[in-house]
Amino acid sequence: MLPTPHHTSHDREIESLAEFDEVVSAGGSLAGFRVQAVDLTGRTRDLLAVDTTDAVFLGCPMEPEAAARVRLSGALVFPPVPDLPLDPYRGRLYSPAELFASLDAGYESTPDARAYAWFRRTRADGDIFASAMRALHDDSVSDAFDELLVGARVVGVMGGHATARGTEAYAGAARLGRALARSGLTVATGGGPGAMEAANLGAYAAPFDDGMLDEALRVLAAVPSFTPSVTDWARAAFEVRGRWPSGGPSVGVPTWFYGHEPPNAFAAHIAKYFANATREDGLLARANAGVVFLPGAAGTVQEIFDNATPNYYGSRGEPTPMVLVDRAHWTERFPAWELLKSLARERAMESRIALVDDVDDAPQALKHLGG
Structure with missing residues (x-):
């Protein structure tokens, strides 16, 4: 189960209007905070009054008067980017409803499809600004993740x-x-x-x-x-x-x-x-x-060994369990299991890998391996 997402005082991030109001009312200062993708057009009075020294505002709409004041106070302001099909500063992961909005008009009308069309277009023309926005977006997603x-x-x-x-x-x-x-x-x-x-x-x-x-x-x-x-x-x-x-x-x-x-x-x-x-x-x-690997082709084979590499070297700490499902698939059609066993031999990961015949056996195998 997923715990409730939260933010510590250490990271000092504000990612919703409710969090903004809570911080302002509690301390009356935004000094050093990072405010991410929050619409502050209705918070001009607060922005004119509070300390914003060393604050960073990432893609936060605000009135011109408020934007000018926070810049003068020493804050760094990254304004919203117009004409993009997505928000590169977003502070939350996506939901299905968000990506599939406007599905009634056809998938091509959804934010997901429009983002893909933008990606294809800007990747083809080598637009460095678009490349920077994609990198910023992906980093924001990783932070939210x-x-x-x-x-x-x-x-x-x-x-x-x-x-x-x-x-x-x-x-x-x-x-x-x-x-x-x-x-x-x-x-x-x-x-x-x-x-x-x-x-x-x-x-x-x-x-x-x-x-x-x-x-x-x-x-x-x-x-x-x-x-x-x-x-x-x-x-x-x-x-x-x-x-x-x-x-x-x-x-x-x-x-x-x-x-x-x-x-x-x-x-x-x-x-x-x-x-x-x-x-x-x-x-x-x-x-x-741990990871359970169901039958797949090239992509899944790649994922098996992408996961095996840090387990082999211990670069992420203790090896995590790996369970491959369908003996015939992983020993005959795509014989990844024998190579995985060879890699694991006499390594810490040797006791953390398993091959099962049936998908219904995978949860117990994962538990047995310590997952």
Whole structure:
């Protein structure tokens, strides 16, 4: 389960109007604070009165009089950036409702699709300003991601995007996500379709009785894939969310680098990045309770060894558990297991890896390895 996001006095960050009001009323000073993506156009009186020495305002709309005053007092002001499809200074992770807003008009109208179109356009023309905005955005997302996960035991679930709704593989990934969430772990996936969506769906289903997941799987099976229509695929997910609101939380970590793959709507918190390398390393690094690898192809093979490398060298401390699911897949089709065993031999990670035949055995294997 996810703890409530919080901010310490040490980081001195303000990311909502409520936090701004609390700080101003409590101490009457913003000196040294970082105010991130908060609309302050209605707080001119406060900004004219309080100490803002060494404060930093990141993308905070404010009246010209207030902006001039805080600059004169020694604050650093990064103004909002006009004409972008996203806020590079954002202080929170995305929600499905935010990324899929305007879905009724078609997926192409959503903020997610518009951000991908902007990324493709600006990447192609080499615009350094756009590149800087993407980097700033991704750093803001990482900051929000870390704040969300303070105190959480996070298990990563990796698997192929091609796993279709309506298949046993998809249902198995959903049962896995449900079992992990019910055991108190925070499920984190790559945030896309296929096995990733299924695991997030399972975590969403965790608070409900078992019949809910069976029925949800039947609803989703009517639209097996995001091709040819992302719109229909996403609408089916929101139909499930509408029938069973207030599901369990989980995290999705997708990327606009693979923007042809939409994010799924079952992760309550979506850390979406432009830089795929930042996204993949960040997800694996935060999986402090281990990672379960479902059958997949090149991307999942890469993730296995991206995770194995710090476990091998101990660069992140004690090795974290790794559970590979489907013996035939990982010993015959893509024989990653033998190489992983060879790497682990006589290393601290040797006792933290496992191969299971069935997805339903993965939660117990993870627990046995210390996840």
